Structure formats: structure tokens, C-alpha cells
Amino acid sequence: MRKLLLAGALCLFVCASTVRAAEPYKIGAVFAVSGPAALLGEPERNTALMLTDQINAAGGINGHPIELIIEDNEGDEAKAVMKVKKLINDKVAAIIGPTRSGDTMAVIPIVEKAQIPLVSCAAAEDIVKPVKKWVFKTPQSDADAVRRIYEKMKDMKLTKAAIMSGTTGFGTAGREQLKKFALEYGITIVADETYGPKDTDMTAQLTKIKGTDAQAIINWEIIPAQTTVMKNKKQLGMTMPLFQSHGFGNIKYAQDAGDAAEGVLFPCGRLLAVDSLPDTNPQKAVLAKYKKDYEEKFKTDVSTFGGHGYDAYMLVVEALRAVGPDRAKIRDFIENKKGFVGTAGIFNYSAEDHCGLDKNSFEMLTVKNGKIVVAK
Amino acid sequence: MAFRRHLPIMLFGCAAAVLPLALKDPYYLGILVFIGIFSIATMGLNLLMGYAGQISLGHAAFYALGAYATGILTAKYNVHFLPALAAAIIVTAGIAYVIGMACLRLKGHYLAVATLAAGEIVFICLNASVGFTGGPSGLAGIPSIEIGGFSFDSDFKFYYLVWAVFILLFILTANIINSRTGRALRCLHSSEVAAAAMGINVTTLKVQIFVLSAVYAALAGVLYGHSVTFISPQASDLMFSVKLLTMIVVGGMGHLWGGVLGAALLTLLPEALSAFHDYELIIYGSILLVIVMFLPGGLMRGFETLYVTILKKVRGRG
Amino acid sequence: MSLLSQIIQFLFTGLTIGSIYAMVGLGFNIIYNATGIINFAQGEFVMLGGMVMVWLTTAFNLPLPAGFLLSVLIVTCIGAAFERLAIFPLKKPPVLILIIITLAGSIIFKGAAMLLWGKQTYSLPHFSGEEPLHLLGATILPQALWIIGILMAVVALLAFFFNFTIPGKAMRACSVNPVAASLVGINVKRIVLLSFAMSAGIGAAAGIAFTPIVLMEFDRGALLGLKGFCAAVLGGLGNGTGAVIAGLLIGVLESFGAGFISSEYKDAIALGVLLIVLLVRPSGLMGSREAARLKEF
Known part of the structure; x- marks a missing residue:
């Protein structure tokens, strides 16, 4: 008995010393966990925490545990700058986040100068166009979402569109892309309306659209205000098809809008419609596992925002596994990474493309009986 | 005499000059840069509120206007920094003059709402004119400040620039307060009627101080824009105006050091509290509440009272 | 959609928001x-009203009228x-300090709501269905009528309270001159408490x-x-009728x-009108000039 105990103790000691011997790998993260973009930042933080637990429980990366340092910038650009400086100071190998496009744009000059890889969870094209040496992003690009919507409109033989967008970075960027590609797809924009991020009513804008000959409405926003558009549209008895952007990637939005969300069409990553995907889809395994793990742990629905966090985090983990905590090597690894299966799609990064996704990463989804499914 | 009056700021300057050598940590240096920028903005607002007794809830607009003016000129039109700075000051002062002339006829809460509305209109315009300002996505790629071939391109250099500007403005402000104008201002604060009766041109004085404080805010904004090299309409948000006002009240209104103290506390506190995650907001609110409830004169007055009490005790014993 | 029905639509939309x-x-x-x-912290009371109502109706399945009353x-x-914890303990604090205290209060309420209910949005069922009513081509939600109705009820109750009850009259006396009010035996501190309780209740009703x-x-x-602050000032601070008219005006x-000029500049338009009114009438639409001079910082 005593021998057994001794052996056990010895074994523990050995294990403990090997763990101590392996330096932890430090990953930094800046998310808008509180503040106006909290709805986006919180699932990202949760995802990063969950993945760290999972990887460390499985023995870390090549024996090195992950030390995750999460900073909350409250969706404030000045704070994002401070937090990134802090993370650089903490000697992290790479940074994931920030959540918002504005926050990302604010920290780009710092990470470029400090030469530290940053994988942003924000969507704006400006982040990776023109290409910045140290900056990558995981969400799909607006232009591809626009293309998917216009293609679908062509299929449906619709040529006149009315645009609704929020006056946020996401909304404005989408609005520009919608206008830019309209001509190419033979679409006429008959109305171009905006609303503020905290606006409570959009009937005025929609009434104006009702007075035009628009055949479809395209609503571009990422924050909860977008649900009001659907509710007001239903209230006004407008029956034309409504397209949403990939910012609709949260089942909560569909639930909040209730009946009004039925039949809404939106291009999005496949995460939300994982149940209706065929088993042959190469992403299905990753998506199903992430969704199951997340919903079991946090007792709340998964969203594409958390998915962007997942992609950014796993990309950095893969890099660490392959090349260790060397910032320059991590950057090179990500830039040359091909066929990385994430939640938003299959990423193929290159020196010219730091987004890594094309329009095939989108699936046209719709809301049917309160559930998000692939549109037929 | 003048020397004695400026002794504290000189000592402060020496301390500020040595500090970065002691902590060459970019994170803390970055925070100190922000504290310096906020201190400059609060100094102007303090002059307006603490000395002239006029409230403004629109100062974030001037802060953003300053940042956008030099930002757009240097980033988009390749103008040199100094001419761009001059343009920024002229533009902000002009807009502040118009707003001041219109709003300063109002008093108390009415003035607060008028300045708030003016500030919000600036915010909305910055958001909506996408072609010029970049809209809500912001304006990126603002170059570092370059004066006579010397580029302030690191936090270390920028720290010295910000605090040098701060000390210069501090001495300037202290001189204004101790001049005829300063006495007129304090008179204005206690009674406008009495001030007018004493032959002070109340309207002109109020507008002058309003414009001056707007220029301080614009200078702070310029420094912010060039230190972060990015600016978005968020900087002209109403909440930022409220934050500046809170800094002054917490630090000590009508006390030149109050603004610095408030800026330092309100910048450092959230950093220190960030470990509390979701509890941060509630703890931050509580600390603010306790300070304001128990030190209504602000931290600066609190320190003074403490100093006087200790002095009395020591003397009483001797 | 004809111009007339558009106008009616805009009007009702504006009146609904304006009522809030x-x-x-x-x-x-x-x-x-x-x-x-x-x-x-006034806006936070609106938020708390809505959130408490959501909580009561989902966690305890309270019926609507009971939930409404209990949330309020x-x-x-x-x-x-x-008021008791943050305002009452202070002796003669300057007004600006009190304002910052309410600001700190609003941060605490916001933080507490975030801790209790998280960051997501919540919805409530409409009071009486979502089937819109049709009026000359415009569509109006029954809930909009509820909101306008609740505003009218609040106004009626307040009118009764201020004109026909002793506490109401005492409150009016306090607003004219607190010192004189306390001389005739009115407990000013209690009136302050009552004022905070009442405006929290009204805010909650609006939120629900x-x-x-x-x-x-x-x-x-x-x-x-x-927005409510703008309404109060535009109407003339302290003037109840003014606040109601100004609130509805801002909403409309x-x-x-948004409907006729530009949705991008709609807030700027409303604020611009506010500015012009204040410049022409420095004490708001219905405020008296003397009252404006009385209270300063």
C-alpha cells in the first residue's frame, strides 16, 4: 500500500514538474465584453475561455499550457489602444480581437509597429484592404455578402432594391458595398435610408420605402436595432422580400422579431444552420462540436460572433502548435495557411488576402418556424 | 513672487520628466499619455465651469473637431503638421465662437441642453459625411506629429510632448486666472449682475472664455488623433463630454490641479478595476458615488482640508 | 401610399415615440x-421598468396587469x-454635485442590470395583440395606442395629484420656495423622497x-x-404641460x-429645432423667464 502511495506521489511529482518545465504560451485577447457591442464581445470571450479550458485539459499545445489574457475595451477605441499596449507588454505571442471594426482600425498602427500578429474578429474590409503585414481577420467580407444577396435577387428576378442601414461602422461599410456592386448585377437602388444604433422606431424610413417601387429591402446592421426593421415592416403590412446581412448571425435576433422574422433571407456562415447541413459538408463536424460544447457550457444559443472568436483563437493555436511562440513565425504561418476549417468557412490565407474567405463561405439562410435553416 | 506661484508646476514638471525613465513600460507610458491629453481638455473646461461658472456638455465636439481637422489635413492632403494645427485651431475657435455667441445667452440647465444639442449635431455630421471624415468607420492613417524634421513617433517621445504642452498651458491658465480677466471671471461666477455693474462686458468675456476652452479641447483632440493615429466620431460622443465634466467635479472644480487629478483617477480606475470583469461597472459607479458624496469639493479640496487639519494638529502640539 | 396616409403614418409614429x-x-x-x-438616472428607470417586467412575466409567469403594477x-x-442612500445624507450640496451623483447612480443601475440580466435584448408580448389597425392607409399597432393612453393616464393622475391632494400641493409649494414651504410645516425632505419615487414609477410605466x-x-x-431631458428643457423646466407638448413635438x-428630409440627419433636425426654440425663447416653450433665472449652479 505504502509503495503504491509512494509511486503515486512520485508520478504526481513527475507530472507536475513536466508541466512546470513547459513554459505557458501566452495568447492575448481584446473583446468588447461590456459596452454597446457587448452582445458581440461576450460570446467571443466565452468561446476563448472555453477553448482554453479544453486545450489545457487535453495537455496544452505540445505540452505547453495556454495562458489566455482577456482584456475588455468596452467598445471604446482609446481603451482598445491601451489594452493592446498592455498585452504587448505582457509578452503575448499573438492577439485576437478586437470585436469592433473601429477598435481594430485604432490598434492596427500599434501592432504593425510592435510586430505582433493580430487576428481581428471584426468585419470591415478596411482592416485587410490594403493588406497590413501583421493583421488578419476571420469574419467574411461585406463584398461577398453583397454578391450573394444580389445573385439571389437575380434568381428571384428582382431588380429594384431599397437599402436600410445603421449609422455604425458595419452598417456604413455594407451600404457602400451595396451601392458599389449594384450596377454590376443590374440592380437599381430606389431608396437609401439609415437609422441610428439606438433608434427605437423605423416606420418613418419604411413608410418612405413603401412609397417607392422597391421589390426588396436589404437591411444591413449587426446590432439589435436591426430587428426593429423587421417588426416595423410587418406592422406596415409590407410583403416584399427582406434580405439581412451576415450581421443577422444570432438566433436571438430572429427570436426577438418573432413572426416578423419568418422568411427573412440572409447570407451567413453555416454555424446557425448546422442541423440542416448535409453530413458531407466539410465544416459540419467542427460546427456541430463547437455548437454543442458552447451551448452545454453557457446554456445559451451559439452565435456567429462567438464563431469568429473560435476561428481567430484556433488559427493562433494551430500556429503555436506548428511554430511555437515566435511572433514572426506565427504571422508567416497564418499568411500561408490553407484549408483551415473554421466556423465561418474554409480559410485560405495568402500574402494578398488576409481574410482568407470567399463568397462560398456564405450559405443563403432563412428563418422557418422560428429556426434558422438553409434557404432552398 | 511669480516664482513661488509657479513652484508646484515646476516641481510637477521635474517629476513628469523623470517618471518615464523610471518606468519604461509602454503600457503605463500609454496611459500617462492619455491622462495628459484628458488633463489638457479638462483644464479648458475647468476654466469655463470652475471659474466662469458656465456649463458645457458639448466639449467632446471640439475635441473631435481638432482631431479631425489636423487628421484630415495631414493624412489626406499631406499638409505639414504646424499649418494643419493652425487650421485646426482657427476652425474650432470659429465654430466655438458661433456656438458660444448663440448659446451663452442661456443659463444653467438651458445652457447645458443647448451645448449638448450643438455637440450632438457635430457628432451626427461627423458620422454622416462619410466621404470627408470616413463616417462611423473612422479616419485611419493619421501620421505622427512632425515638427522641424523631428518626429514624435513613439509613446516615449509623445509623452514628453503631451506633458510639455500641458505645463505650458497650465502656466498660461494660471496667469489668466491671476490677471484682471481672472478676477473678472470669478466675479462673473458669483454674480453676473454685479459683474456687469462693475463694468465687465459679460457677454464678450463669456464668449472669449468659451472659445479659449474649446481651443484647449481641440489641442487635446489633436494630440489624441496623432497619438492613436486613428479617429472616429466616437470621440465626439456625448458620453465623452460627460466624462470630462465628471473628471472636473471629481478632481475639484475651480481648482487648476483638479482636472489633472480627476483625469488621472478616472483613467486609472477602470484599468485597475478591469480584473473585476462584469462587476467593473458597478464598482466604478460606487466609487464615483462615494467620492462625490463625501468630498463634494472634489479630491483637490479634500487634500487641502486634510493638509490644513494636519498642519493645525502639528502646530497645536508645538 | 398616398401622401395623406404617409403623413398619418409619420404622425402616429412620432406621437408614440414622443409619448415616451x-x-x-x-x-x-x-x-x-x-x-x-x-x-x-431617469432613463435608467425606464430601462429598469422594462427589465423588471420581463423578469416578472418570464420567471414567475405573472399576468400582465399584475406584472405591470408590481414592476412599477x-x-x-x-x-x-x-434618494435615501445617495441624496438624503448630504447637507446642502451644490446642484452640480447632485447631478454627478445621479450620473454615478445611473452607472450603478446599468451595471446591476448587466449583472442580473446579461447583455442580450429582451422582448415582451404586446398588451393586446400585434394585429395592426388601419386608418386611411396607415397602420398603427395597438401597443402604440396603449403607450399614448398610458401617457394620458399619467398626465391625468398628475393633474389630480398636484391640484387636489395635500402632498401634491405641498410639492408645488416646495418647487416655488423650499424655505417658505418648510416654514409652513411641509417636510421638504419627505417631498424630495416622494419626487424620486414618483418619477421612478412614471419612468417604469413608460419602459414597460x-x-x-x-x-x-x-x-x-x-x-x-x-431625449426626455431635451423634452423637459424644450417645454420649460419644471413645466409639466410643456414637457408633454415638447416630448410629442420632438417625436413628431x-x-x-426621417420621412420627408433625411433619415441620416433626423436627430440633427430635431436638435436644431430645439436649439432655435431655446435661442428665441431662452426659458423653453412654456417656462417662465423668472423660473429660468432662479435655479443656477
């Missing part, structure tokens, strides 16, 4: 009259507790009525508070501005 602004503005006025404070009661108590249309989340309060202006 008016109720928040009324809350500002009640506290302002009793204390001279602009209560920055709870938020009223929160308002009263806030509003949630089914717009959804509620922890940080929705600040902007509603701001925003809606017509």
Missing part, C-alpha cells in the same frame, strides 16, 4: 421641481431607495409600455434619458424629418 419622451420629461420635471436636480412598484422603491415595440437591454436608458419632428 414626454413621460421621461415629466419624470425629470418632478425631481427638478422638488430639488433643482437634473436626474441623469419595484422600480418606485428603487427610486426611493436611491415601450418594451414590446422596441426590445429592452441594459444600456438602453441613457439615450431615452437624454424626428419622424417627419
Whole structure:
């Protein structure tokens, strides 16, 4: 008995010393966990925490545990700058986040100068166009979402569109892309309306659209205000098809809008419609596992925002596994990474493309009986 | 005499000059840069509120206007920094003059709402004119400040620039307060009627101080824009105006050091509290509440009272 | 859609939103009259009303009328507790300090709501269905009529309270001259407590009525508070009728501005009108010039 105990103790000691011997790998993260973009930042933080637990429980990366340092910038650009400086100071190998496009744009000059890889969870094209040496992003690009919507409109033989967008970075960027590609797809924009991020009513804008000959409405926003558009549209008895952007990637939005969300069409990553995907889809395994793990742990629905966090985090983990905590090597690894299966799609990064996704990463989804499914 | 009056700021300057050598940590240096920028903005607002007794809830607009003016000129039109700075000051002062002339006829809460509305209109315009300002996505790629071939391109250099500007403005402000104008201002604060009766041109004085404080805010904004090299309409948000006002009240209104103290506390506190995650907001609110409830004169007055009490005790014993 | 039906649509949209602004503005006025404070936490009471209602109806399955009354009661108590804890202990504080205290209070309410209910948005079922009513080509939600109705009920109750009850009259006396009021035996401190409780209750009622249309989340309060503040000032601080008219006016202006001019500049249009009115009439639409001079910082 005593021998057994001794052996056990010895074994523990050995294990403990090997763990101590392996330096932890430090990953930094800046998310808008509180503040106006909290709805986006919180699932990202949760995802990063969950993945760290999972990887460390499985023995870390090549024996090195992950030390995750999460900073909350409250969706404030000045704070994002401070937090990134802090993370650089903490000697992290790479940074994931920030959540918002504005926050990302604010920290780009710092990470470029400090030469530290940053994988942003924000969507704006400006982040990776023109290409910045140290900056990558995981969400799909607006232009591809626009293309998917216009293609679908062509299929449906619709040529006149009315645009609704929020006056946020996401909304404005989408609005520009919608206008830019309209001509190419033979679409006429008959109305171009905006609303503020905290606006409570959009009937005025929609009434104006009702007075035009628009055949479809395209609503571009990422924050909860977008649900009001659907509710007001239903209230006004407008029956034309409504397209949403990939910012609709949260089942909560569909639930909040209730009946009004039925039949809404939106291009999005496949995460939300994982149940209706065929088993042959190469992403299905990753998506199903992430969704199951997340919903079991946090007792709340998964969203594409958390998915962007997942992609950014796993990309950095893969890099660490392959090349260790060397910032320059991590950057090179990500830039040359091909066929990385994430939640938003299959990423193929290159020196010219730091987004890594094309329009095939989108699936046209719709809301049917309160559930998000692939549109037929 | 003048020397004695400026002794504290000189000592402060020496301390500020040595500090970065002691902590060459970019994170803390970055925070100190922000504290310096906020201190400059609060100094102007303090002059307006603490000395002239006029409230403004629109100062974030001037802060953003300053940042956008030099930002757009240097980033988009390749103008040199100094001419761009001059343009920024002229533009902000002009807009502040118009707003001041219109709003300063109002008093108390009415003035607060008028300045708030003016500030919000600036915010909305910055958001909506996408072609010029970049809209809500912001304006990126603002170059570092370059004066006579010397580029302030690191936090270390920028720290010295910000605090040098701060000390210069501090001495300037202290001189204004101790001049005829300063006495007129304090008179204005206690009674406008009495001030007018004493032959002070109340309207002109109020507008002058309003414009001056707007220029301080614009200078702070310029420094912010060039230190972060990015600016978005968020900087002209109403909440930022409220934050500046809170800094002054917490630090000590009508006390030149109050603004610095408030800026330092309100910048450092959230950093220190960030470990509390979701509890941060509630703890931050509580600390603010306790300070304001128990030190209504602000931290600066609190320190003074403490100093006087200790002095009395020591003397009483001797 | 004909021009007439568009106009009716814009009008009703504006009146609905305006009713909320008016109720928040009324809350500002009640506290302002009793204390001279602009209560920055006023918008948070609206948020709390909506959130508590969501909580009561989902966690305890309370029926709508019971949930409504209980939520208003709870938020009223929160308002009263806030006054007792943060305002009452101070002796003769400057008004600006009190304003910052309410600002700190609003941060605490927001933080607490975030901790209790998280960051997501919540919705409530409409009071009486979502089937819109049709009026000359315009569509109106029954909930909009509920909101306008609740505003009218609040106005009627306040009118009765201020004109026919002793506490109401005492409150009016306090707003005219607190010192004189205390000389005739009115407990001014108690009036202050009452004012906080009442405006919290009104804010909560507004929040509950509003949630089914717009959804509620922890940080929705600040902007509603701001708009209500504008309504209170535009109407003339301390003037209840003024706040109601100004609130409705701001709502209608925003809606017509968005519909006929530009949705991008709709808030700027409303604020611009506010500025012009203030410049022409420095004490607001219905405020007296003397009252404007009385209370300063």
C-alpha cells in the first residue's frame, strides 16, 4: 500500500514538474465584453475561455499550457489602444480581437509597429484592404455578402432594391458595398435610408420605402436595432422580400422579431444552420462540436460572433502548435495557411488576402418556424 | 513672487520628466499619455465651469473637431503638421465662437441642453459625411506629429510632448486666472449682475472664455488623433463630454490641479478595476458615488482640508 | 401610399415615440421641481421598468396587469431607495454635485442590470395583440395606442395629484420656495423622497409600455434619458404641460424629418429645432423667464 502511495506521489511529482518545465504560451485577447457591442464581445470571450479550458485539459499545445489574457475595451477605441499596449507588454505571442471594426482600425498602427500578429474578429474590409503585414481577420467580407444577396435577387428576378442601414461602422461599410456592386448585377437602388444604433422606431424610413417601387429591402446592421426593421415592416403590412446581412448571425435576433422574422433571407456562415447541413459538408463536424460544447457550457444559443472568436483563437493555436511562440513565425504561418476549417468557412490565407474567405463561405439562410435553416 | 506661484508646476514638471525613465513600460507610458491629453481638455473646461461658472456638455465636439481637422489635413492632403494645427485651431475657435455667441445667452440647465444639442449635431455630421471624415468607420492613417524634421513617433517621445504642452498651458491658465480677466471671471461666477455693474462686458468675456476652452479641447483632440493615429466620431460622443465634466467635479472644480487629478483617477480606475470583469461597472459607479458624496469639493479640496487639519494638529502640539 | 396616409403614418409614429419622451420629461420635471436636480438616472428607470417586467412575466409567469403594477412598484422603491442612500445624507450640496451623483447612480443601475440580466435584448408580448389597425392607409399597432393612453393616464393622475391632494400641493409649494414651504410645516425632505419615487414609477410605466415595440437591454436608458431631458428643457423646466407638448413635438419632428428630409440627419433636425426654440425663447416653450433665472449652479 505504502509503495503504491509512494509511486503515486512520485508520478504526481513527475507530472507536475513536466508541466512546470513547459513554459505557458501566452495568447492575448481584446473583446468588447461590456459596452454597446457587448452582445458581440461576450460570446467571443466565452468561446476563448472555453477553448482554453479544453486545450489545457487535453495537455496544452505540445505540452505547453495556454495562458489566455482577456482584456475588455468596452467598445471604446482609446481603451482598445491601451489594452493592446498592455498585452504587448505582457509578452503575448499573438492577439485576437478586437470585436469592433473601429477598435481594430485604432490598434492596427500599434501592432504593425510592435510586430505582433493580430487576428481581428471584426468585419470591415478596411482592416485587410490594403493588406497590413501583421493583421488578419476571420469574419467574411461585406463584398461577398453583397454578391450573394444580389445573385439571389437575380434568381428571384428582382431588380429594384431599397437599402436600410445603421449609422455604425458595419452598417456604413455594407451600404457602400451595396451601392458599389449594384450596377454590376443590374440592380437599381430606389431608396437609401439609415437609422441610428439606438433608434427605437423605423416606420418613418419604411413608410418612405413603401412609397417607392422597391421589390426588396436589404437591411444591413449587426446590432439589435436591426430587428426593429423587421417588426416595423410587418406592422406596415409590407410583403416584399427582406434580405439581412451576415450581421443577422444570432438566433436571438430572429427570436426577438418573432413572426416578423419568418422568411427573412440572409447570407451567413453555416454555424446557425448546422442541423440542416448535409453530413458531407466539410465544416459540419467542427460546427456541430463547437455548437454543442458552447451551448452545454453557457446554456445559451451559439452565435456567429462567438464563431469568429473560435476561428481567430484556433488559427493562433494551430500556429503555436506548428511554430511555437515566435511572433514572426506565427504571422508567416497564418499568411500561408490553407484549408483551415473554421466556423465561418474554409480559410485560405495568402500574402494578398488576409481574410482568407470567399463568397462560398456564405450559405443563403432563412428563418422557418422560428429556426434558422438553409434557404432552398 | 511669480516664482513661488509657479513652484508646484515646476516641481510637477521635474517629476513628469523623470517618471518615464523610471518606468519604461509602454503600457503605463500609454496611459500617462492619455491622462495628459484628458488633463489638457479638462483644464479648458475647468476654466469655463470652475471659474466662469458656465456649463458645457458639448466639449467632446471640439475635441473631435481638432482631431479631425489636423487628421484630415495631414493624412489626406499631406499638409505639414504646424499649418494643419493652425487650421485646426482657427476652425474650432470659429465654430466655438458661433456656438458660444448663440448659446451663452442661456443659463444653467438651458445652457447645458443647448451645448449638448450643438455637440450632438457635430457628432451626427461627423458620422454622416462619410466621404470627408470616413463616417462611423473612422479616419485611419493619421501620421505622427512632425515638427522641424523631428518626429514624435513613439509613446516615449509623445509623452514628453503631451506633458510639455500641458505645463505650458497650465502656466498660461494660471496667469489668466491671476490677471484682471481672472478676477473678472470669478466675479462673473458669483454674480453676473454685479459683474456687469462693475463694468465687465459679460457677454464678450463669456464668449472669449468659451472659445479659449474649446481651443484647449481641440489641442487635446489633436494630440489624441496623432497619438492613436486613428479617429472616429466616437470621440465626439456625448458620453465623452460627460466624462470630462465628471473628471472636473471629481478632481475639484475651480481648482487648476483638479482636472489633472480627476483625469488621472478616472483613467486609472477602470484599468485597475478591469480584473473585476462584469462587476467593473458597478464598482466604478460606487466609487464615483462615494467620492462625490463625501468630498463634494472634489479630491483637490479634500487634500487641502486634510493638509490644513494636519498642519493645525502639528502646530497645536508645538 | 398616398401622401395623406404617409403623413398619418409619420404622425402616429412620432406621437408614440414622443409619448415616451414626454413621460421621461415629466419624470425629470418632478425631481427638478422638488430639488433643482437634473436626474441623469431617469432613463435608467425606464430601462429598469422594462427589465423588471420581463423578469416578472418570464420567471414567475405573472399576468400582465399584475406584472405591470408590481414592476412599477419595484422600480418606485428603487427610486426611493436611491434618494435615501445617495441624496438624503448630504447637507446642502451644490446642484452640480447632485447631478454627478445621479450620473454615478445611473452607472450603478446599468451595471446591476448587466449583472442580473446579461447583455442580450429582451422582448415582451404586446398588451393586446400585434394585429395592426388601419386608418386611411396607415397602420398603427395597438401597443402604440396603449403607450399614448398610458401617457394620458399619467398626465391625468398628475393633474389630480398636484391640484387636489395635500402632498401634491405641498410639492408645488416646495418647487416655488423650499424655505417658505418648510416654514409652513411641509417636510421638504419627505417631498424630495416622494419626487424620486414618483418619477421612478412614471419612468417604469413608460419602459414597460415601450418594451414590446422596441426590445429592452441594459444600456438602453441613457439615450431615452437624454431625449426626455431635451423634452423637459424644450417645454420649460419644471413645466409639466410643456414637457408633454415638447416630448410629442420632438417625436413628431424626428419622424417627419426621417420621412420627408433625411433619415441620416433626423436627430440633427430635431436638435436644431430645439436649439432655435431655446435661442428665441431662452426659458423653453412654456417656462417662465423668472423660473429660468432662479435655479443656477
